[in-house]
Amino acid sequence: MQRIPPELTQNARRLRREATPAERLLWNALRSHRPRFTRQLVVGHFIVDLACRSVRIGVELDGGHHAVQIDADEARSRYLATQGWTILRFWNNEVLENVEGVVEVILTAVAQAATHPQPLACREGS
Helix, strand or coil: CCCCCHHHHHHHHHHHHCCCHHHHHHHHHHCCEECCCEEEEEECCEEEEEEEHHHCEEEEEECHHHHHCHHHHHHHHHHHHHCCCEEEEEEHHHHHHCHHHHHHHHHHHHHHHCCCCCCEECCCCC
């Protein structure tokens, strides 16, 4: 197993602490679902905003600066695809204005990739 460079681990931790409002909102909507999601996952030499490891689906939230780095984002998505990941991209304003719709798209993709027919909400503490 290849070790993750310490600088990537530190950067992922910083990104978790300094999450954008859209990342926080989406994380709060997804965190109780199964299969589990995680934040700021290091995959290769990239950090994926949100990820469902068990089905290898990553979620990237793009702010305004991504409008000028389309080629870099596409190259990143292609690399992650070679590693077996499916990447779903959403603009921050999509999440802020319609988090339920974004969650529905993500959970549908997870359900199609998972062996279980529907992701389940967590029942812990019930």
